[in-house]
Amino acid sequence: MTAWTVLVLGGDGIGPEVTEAALEVLGVVAASANIAVEIEHDLAGGACFTAHGVVLRDDTLQRARDVDAVLFGAEGGPEWDAVPSDLDPEQRSGLSHLRRDLDLYANLRPIRNWRGLVDRTPFKPELVAGADMVVVRELTSGVYFGTPRGTSTVDGREQAIDTQFYTADEIDRVARDALSLARSRRGKLTSIDKSNVMETGALWRRRVSVIAEKEYGDVDVEHLLADAFLCALVQQPARFDVVLGDNLFGDLVSDAAAPIAGSLGMLPSASLGPPDANGRRRALYEPVHGSAPDIAGKGLANPCGAVLSVAMMTEWTFTRPDLARRIEQAVDVALVETGGTTDLGGSARPAELLNAILARLA
Ligand code: NAD
Ligand code: IPM
Ligand code: MN
Secondary structure, three states: OOOOEEEEEEEEOOOOHHHHHHHHHHHHHHHHHOEEEEEEEEEOOOHHHHHHHHOOHHHHHHHHHHHHHHEEEOOOOHHHOOOOOOOHHHHOOOOHHHHHHHOOOEEEEEEEHHHHHOOOOOOOOOHHHEEEEEEEOOOOHHHEEEEEEEEEOOOEEEEEEOOOOOOOHHHHHHHHEEEEEHHOOOOOOEEEEEEOHHHHHHHHHHHHHHHHHHHHHEEEEEEHHHHHHHHHHHOOOOOEEEEEEOHHHHHHHOOOOOOHHOOHOOOEEEEEEEEOOOOOEEEOOOOOOOOOOOOOOOOOOOOOHHHHHHHHHHHHHOOOOHHHHHHHHHHHHHHHHOOEEHHHHEOOOHHHHHHHHHHHOO
């Protein structure tokens, strides 16, 4: 039996805490399904900068290209503050470097309300119950990587510039992923942009329309301005199925939607590259939350975002959606049984929640 190889980059803050928890789930699920998984560990982010003076080493990047999947924890926090701020985004952020180098352009961020958490969100229970959406975020272009960028002083005044940039094919490929996903779910896509004020927004809307009309006539597509979308999201959190946005809007929208799931600590993600000749895609799985320096090392980190990221790995890399559903069901039951961690308004320790998940899986 050939083994899947997974490179684990725990990173900073609560990153290593939550990836270790997720690895326990991966171990139990893989063993029960007779799937061999080989785990490698390495450093990334501030932890790597402290040890090696760079946020990601070249041989780590090469390993990330070669393995079947990367499991990433989080990047950021005090050590990272020492990284010079005038570096390019790839040199400043190990995560940005990985996303860009591996061409992980399609970032899937599922957000749902959980049975045990219906009355734990800022929403009225009847509004949020049943909410189940996926934000598809373009991840390798847009204002994160556009040039020119930088800070300078002109005529004695300090100024900074970022550039929002998209090509039609960058929009087309992520639109296809979002439309395919919508087709496999409830058949609805909401694409968000600022086509009323931005050139890139107008191109975004035009390309998504063309791809949808030509190739996905069966998917119900709506275009909303990003500001109006956010208003609709908090008014009707259960209205959306797949939501497609550019790199920046996708980042903002997924955090804004996180309270639907009870906490930012609940959100997983998969970042996928283009399929190769065999249909295989490079993939990085990570919780949506950051390094949470305020709770790092205190044994308070909700492991569910990382655990559910492993579930996404079983679905997208191991092509075993049945295993993903098993993990999600175990999380669902464990939340009901334990009442959830403190970020969810519960009082369970993360270890208790993890043990309840593992018990259900066993
Ligand atoms: P954050 O996501 O780290 O934390 C936001 C809030 O949510 C904090 O109060 C934190 O305690 C809480 N939280 C987050 N994850 C949690 C979990 N699993 N369990 C319980 N509570 C949780 O965002 P921030 O504070 O804005 O950023 C901190 C650092 O993380 C920054 O350096 C930022 O750049 C970085 N960051 C990294 C990533 C990533 O690696 N993917 C994502 C976001 C932010
Ligand atoms: C995320 C984070 C990252 C982003 C940062 C840490 C570079 O917020 O993954 O959502 O902005 O993409
Ligand atoms: Mn973010």
